[in-house]
Amino acid sequence: xxxxxxxxxxxxxxxxxxxxxxxxxxxxxxxxxxxxxxxxxxxxxxxxxxxxxxxxxxxxxxxxxxxxxxxxxxxxxxxxxxxxxxxxxxxxxxxxxxxxxxxxxxxxxxxxxxxxxxxxxxxxxxxxxxxxxxxxxxxxxxxxxxxxxxxxxxxxxxxxxxxxxxxxxxxxxxxxxxxxxxxxxxxxxxxxxxxxxxxxxxxxxxxxxxxxxxxxxxxxxxxxxxxxxxxxxxxxxxxxxxxxxxxxxxxxxxxxxxxxxxxxxxxxxxxxxxxxxxxxxxxxxxxxxxxxxxxxxxxxxxxxxxxxxxxxxxxxxxxxxxxxxxxxxxxxxxxxxxxxxxxxxxxxxxxxxxxxxxxxxxxxxxxxxxxxxxxxxxxxxxxxxxxxxxxxxxxxxxxxxxxxxxxxxxxxxxxxxxxxxxxxxxxxxxxxxxxxxxxxxxxxxxxxxxxxxxxxxxxxxxxxxxxxxxxxxxxxxxxxxxxxxxxxxxxxxxxxxxxxxxxxxxxxxxxxxxxxxxxxxxxxxxxxxxxxxxxxxxxxxxxxxxxxxxxxxxxxxxxxxxxxxxxxxxxxxxxxxxxxxxxxxxxxxxxxxxxxxxxxxxxxxxxxxxxxxxxxxxxxxxxxxxxxxxxxxxxxxxxxxxxxxxxxxxxxxxxxxxxxxxxxxxxxxxxxxxxxxxxxxxxxxxxxxxxxxxxxxxxx
Amino acid sequence: xxxxxxxxxxxxxxxxxxxxxxxxxxxxxxxxxxxxxxxxxxxxxxxxxxxxxxxxxxxxxxxxxxxxxxxxxxxxxxxxxxxxxxxxxxxxxxxxxxxxxxxxxxxxxxxxxxxxxxxxxxxxxxxxxxxxx
Numbered sequence: 001x002x003x004x005x006x007x008x009x010x011x012x013x014x015x016x017x018x019x020x021x022x023x024x025x026x027x028x029x030x031x032x033x034x035x036x037x038x039x040x041x042x043x044x045x046x047x048x049x050x051x052x053x054x055x056x057x058x059x060x061x062x063x064x065x066x067x068x069x070x071x072x073x074x075x076x077x078x079x080x081x082x083x084x085x086x087x088x089x090x091x092x093x094x095x096x097x098x099x100x101x102x103x104x105x106x107x108x109x110x111x112x113x114x115x116x117x118x119x120x121x122x123x124x125x126x127x128x129x130x131x132x133x134x135x136x137x138x139x140x141x142x143x144x145x146x147x148x149x150x151x152x153x154x155x156x157x158x159x160x161x162x163x164x165x166x167x168x169x170x171x172x173x174x175x176x177x178x179x180x181x182x183x184x185x186x187x188x189x190x191x192x193x194x195x196x197x198x199x200x201x202x203x204x205x206x207x208x209x210x211x212x213x214x215x216x217x218x219x220x221x222x223x224x225x226x227x228x229x230x231x232x233x234x235x236x237x238x239x240x241x242x243x244x245x246x247x248x249x250x251x252x253x254x255x256x257x258x259x260x261x262x263x264x265x266x267x268x269x270x271x272x273x274x275x276x277x278x279x280x281x282x283x284x285x286x287x288x289x290x291x292x293x294x295x296x297x298x299x300x301x302x303x304x305x306x307x308x309x310x311x312x313x314x315x316x317x318x319x320x321x322x323x324x325x326x327x328x329x330x331x332x333x334x335x336x337x338x339x340x341x342x343x344x345x346x347x348x349x350x351x352x353x354x355x356x357x358x359x360x361x362x363x364x365x366x367x368x369x370x371x372x373x374x375x376x377x378x379x380x381x382x383x384x385x386x387x388x389x390x391x392x393x394x395x396x397x398x399x400x401x402x403x404x405x406x407x408x409x410x411x412x413x414x415x416x417x418x419x420x421x422x423x424x425x426x427x428x429x430x431x432x433x434x435x436x437x438x439x440x441x442x443x444x445x446x447x448x449x450x451x452x453x454x455x456x457x458x459x460x461x462x463x464x465x466x467x468x469x470x471x472x473x474x475x476x477x478x479x480x481x482x483x484x485x486x487x488x489x490x491x492x493x494x495x496x497x498x499x500x501x502x503x504x505x506x507x508x509x510x511x512x513x514x515x516x517x518x519x520x521x522x523x524x525x526x527x528x529x530x531x532x533x534x535x536x537x538x539x540x541x542x543x544x545x546x547x548x549x550x551x552x553x554x555x556x557x558x559x560x561x562x563x564x565x566x567x568x569x570x571x572x573x574x575x576x577x578x579x580x581x582x583x584x585x586x587x588x589x590x591x592x593x594x595x596x597x598x599x600x601x602x603x604x605x606x607x608x609x610x611x612x613x614x615x616x617x618x619x620x621x622x623x624x625x626x627x628x629x630x631x632x633x634x635x636x637x638x639x640x641x642x643x644x645x646x647x648x649x650x651x652x653x654x655x656x657x658x659x660x661x662x663x664x665x666x667x668x669x670x671x672x673x674x675x676x677x678x679x680x681x682x683x684x685x686x687x688x689x690x691x692x693x694x695x696x697x698x699x700x
Numbered sequence: 701x702x703x704x705x706x707x708x709x710x711x712x713x714x715x716x717x718x719x720x721x722x723x724x725x726x727x728x729x730x731x732x733x734x735x736x737x738x739x740x741x742x743x744x745x746x747x748x749x750x751x752x753x754x755x756x757x758x759x760x761x762x763x764x765x766x767x768x769x770x771x772x773x774x775x776x777x778x779x780x781x782x783x784x785x786x787x788x789x790x791x792x793x794x795x796x797x798x799x800x801x802x803x804x805x806x807x808x809x810x811x812x813x814x815x816x817x818x819x820x821x822x823x824x825x826x827x828x829x830x831x832x833x
Contacts, residue, residue: 515774517738561782565774565810584810606811610781614814634774686738687773 018370021423025366028418031411032355032362043408044212047348048324050400055325056280062343063336064303065287066093068312072290079312082113083143083197085294089310090147092293097304100151100242102234104207104311104332107140107154107193114138144200151241153203155234157191158226164189166227172203172240173223173230176261177252184257184273185210186225203241205234209321209334210274216322217329219274220338222260222267223250234309235338236260236267242307267342276348277334277341278404279325286336309335350406358408361392362415369419378424385420389413459522460488463688466526468499470692471666475501479699480573482507483665484692485673487635487685494521494562495633495688496529500536505574508536508546511631511692512566512585515607524562528554528608532568543570543579544618551583551616555609563607567631576623576696581616583608586637589652593626593661597653600629623696630656630668635689639676647679665693719747727826728760733768736776745779752783755792761829762787765822767798777810784815797825 036043066089068079076085086105093101110117115133119125125133137145156167166189185208192198206224211217222236230250232240240248240262249261256271269275290310292298311332320328341347351357365388373381392412399405463486470484476499484497494514502508510532514525528550535550547568554564567588569580580588582604591597602619605611623629632652639647655675659668669691676689720731730751736744755762764783766772772780780796787794797819799807807813819825 513774515778517775561778561785563774563778563781582811584812586809604811606814607777607781610784610812610815638773 020426021370021419022367024422025363025370025415025419028366028411028415029359029363031415032358032408035411035414036408040212041214042410044214044216044218046408046410047218047406048216050397050406051279051324053397054401056278056337056340056344058280058283058285058340060340061285062306063286063339064093064098064306064308065332065336066290066293066308066310067287067332068290068310068314070314072294073314075291076294079314080111083107083111083139084113086310087143087146089290089293090143090150090152092296092298093303093308093310094150096293096298096300096302098151098306098308100153100203100238100307102153102203102205102238102307102309102335103155104234104309104335105155106157106191106207107197108191110194111139111143114140140194140196144196147197148200150202152201153205153234153237153241154193154197154201155207156193156204156231158185158187158206158208158224159189159191160187161189164191166190166229167192167204167231169204171229171231172237172247173232173260174247174249175230175252176249177258178254180250180252180256180271180273181225181228181230183255183271184223184225184230185221188227190226203232203237205232205237207234207331207335209331211321214322216324217277217334218324219270219272219276220334221272221274222269222338222342223257223273230273233338235335235342236262238307238309238339239265239267239342268347270350275338275341276350276406277323277337278344278346278348279323279329279337280340281325282329282333286333307339309339311335346404348404348406354405354407358411362412365389365392365412365416366419369416369423373420373423373427376423376427378427381420381424381427385416389416455519459519462519462522462526463488463494463496466529467497470499473499473501473507475504476507477573477699479697480507480571481665481695481697482509482693483669484511484690485669486688486690487673487677488688489517489635489685494525494564495635495690496525497631497690497692498529498533499692500533502536502570505572507571507573507694508533508568509571509631509692509694510566510568511633511690512564513633513635513688513690515563515565516560520560521562524558524560525564527557528564528566531557532566536570542618543568543581544616546570547581547583547616547618551608551614552612555612558609561609563609565607565634569629569631571623571694571696573696574699576625576627576698578621578623578629579618580621581605581618583616584610586632586634586649588629588631589649589656590621590623591628591630591656592624597630597656599649625697626662627696628656628663628665628668629694629696630672631692632672633688633690635685635687636672636676636691638687639680639685639689640683641679642681642683647676651675651679662695665695668693668695718743719751721751723760724826725830726760727763727829728755729763729765729822729826731765731768735771736769736779737771737773738775741773741775741779744776745782748779748783749786752786752790752792752794755787755790755794757791759790759792761792761831762794763819763822763825763829764794764796764816765798765825766796766803767800767822769800769803771802772806774810777806777812780812781815793829795819795825795829797822 090101115136116138119130119133209217221233223230223232243263245263251258257269257273259266259268309332313330319331323329369384373384393409396407396409486495497511499509514521531553532550535546539546565585566583567585571578582602584607587599587601589597590600603617605614605616637649655672672691722729754760795817798821
């Protein structure tokens, strides 16, 4: 991995999406306010779970339910009973010490077992019988008279029926504070009992309950609004009567109801005048069969310090709504639990700060998630979510068990769950993006390295591999001192040289430069060299024909439209007669033992392949003994010094002038190469450098 | 007529590859500039060759004003070769003009003065290439 890639990966980590997650956290903080409205069942489900985990322990039994059950109906007769039976039940309950007796029964119509009702029902009775019966008191009045002195509270039902009227008697509830009416469960009218019974009763309580959307009872009203007045529910009214109070005082503030004062007792209530019940499971200890009471199977003190609720559960006479702790609970037991809750020390509390606490915890854990989850793997992120989430749930359950606090973990769990999902998904995509970028970068680097290394090596191998060993030119006579060097540039160019004996006298030599770099130039150079050699070895018409043939053949094999500058020569090693041809190349230099260097000027022609069928002219020269012929490519003349100055032909001449007389061809070549390298210094060579030197002497 | 497309002050610019264009009658004068070597040759080729497409017998003639070219390596010469081949293939006419000292030497050594007609200055080139009515 190179430095830029490493930087990219590192900066990528730094950019792990934290700001987007924090931005997401902000609206999530509203969840404690939004969620209960959008999805009321969720919080209820969780609070129900609390209650199932920790139901209210039933330590005392302040309420007894006298149950008109199947056994009672079987023994006494079908419902409704004559009200005289109810009178007996009420009397026996009072005799057993009940502080108050609440009737979870509505008696809106006259008792049909009353004697007068019987007269109407049986028109065949004789006159005496009719008058005797008519003179008897009716059952409702008898019930009213018998209950008159007893602490009996009768039920009422709130109705939203246009025909129903509010009660005409004043309420036992007095308001202390701003009117809380609008916060309460409200009705326009009510269903009352038979008037005599209503008058005789010491208390009147409403029996209405309001189930939740799922039909379950979680709260029970302590007060309801009927018309313009506020009235107590049966449970509260029973307590008032039990405590011997004439009235109750309902405290309220701007937010609604605060609580109820009954004598010395204060019962805190929710703002809507209700109590969120902490349920205990249904318990048989609360229940007594009406039949047992009527048959005096209870003793005098059995109901001492208890309140009694009388209701009917037999024969499907009653409602059994679900509650947090059970799928069905008798309505009268819910009333009993209401009274137990009112009298209990602990109350389920949804404190006003609950939502702020939930939002705060959401912020705390969300922030922790975002910060601690930085660079985390999905599993670790999930752990960072799950562990605090479990702790939150545990804390909230503990607070419920200890203080009956209702704190809703769902905004915290859901909000941070969303956040975790967001972090995991963006983390995944981010990591994937990074990984893909990294993979691409690595692949590119590998490819580049392979390409460069492979190509450069291939080009270099082609170039150097095909050059002849200058010290081992087959058949080269001793009177010719020949040498050549080629130094490839870092990016290989296309210089070439060649030398071979075409027969036992003539040496063919060639120095050239392909326009271009890389494998293509190297291949073209190899091709050119091979074609030249082939043309030289085939030809017998001299250099002119060799060049003409080679040029044509090279041009035909030139799809990349490259060209080759070259100087080719044919030296008769016996006579020193030199033929040469220049195709767009630097002119060779010739210097005698005691003469300055001079260019071997020629008309020449453009580089091979530039102009097709160009008739390259051949020049001739006669070498004298000890003459030195030096050929070179533009890698020498155009080598750049530190200040961009070119080495130039003049420096070559100067170098050659400074040579020892009769210096060997190898010394000439390597010395000139050193001079060039010294001139360029540390700067990398842009182009190949090729140098060839021949010193001829006549054969001895 | 101005002596050069790039003006004297910019003649020594180091960049290479850009090619200015100027039309004089049916002669199109193209002016490359700077050093044309392996770093700038691709831009030079891409700038030059598309402008030769209408260099035809009945189209425009091309004058390459090389006065602003400081140096040209063999890869640059290769592009000139491509230009010459293209124009020749289209039966168009192309010439070079106003070689500086260095370019003159390069043309002499490489014998590219045998590939292109070379004129002393652009006026001479334009005059020579303007079609006689």
